[in-house]
Amino acid sequence: MDPSTTSYYTALSWAFKFDLAISKAHMGLFFNQGQCCCASSRIYVEESIYAEFVEGSVEAAKKRRLGDPFEWDTDQRSYPG
Numbered sequence: 001m002d003p004s005t006t007s008y009y010t011a012l013s014w015a016f017k018f019d020l021a022i023s024k025a026h027m028g029l030f031f032n033q034g035q036c037c038c039a040s041s042r043i044y045v046e047e048s049i050y051a052e053f054v055e056g057s058v059e060a061a062k063k064r065r066l067g068d069p070f071e072w073d074t075d076q077r078s079y080p081g
Helices: 018-034 047-062
Strands: 009-012 044-046
Touching: 018 044, 018 047, 044 047
Parallel strands: 009 044
Antiparallel strands: none
């Protein structure tokens, strides 16, 4: 399994670049506001990096910009569908 690709399940290992792993996990979760049939429903993280991943993931989620779907600098928009 290649953890750098997003799918129904995302697996993360200490062997991958940490910031890239968080970025890919968030892409899998938040792509198309999470309204995607292939959005990651689970993220598997090795125990040795779990706490660090959770901390980094929360930090990344807090940085997401919510707002107007017609503004280019908005990361998370409302989804009318």
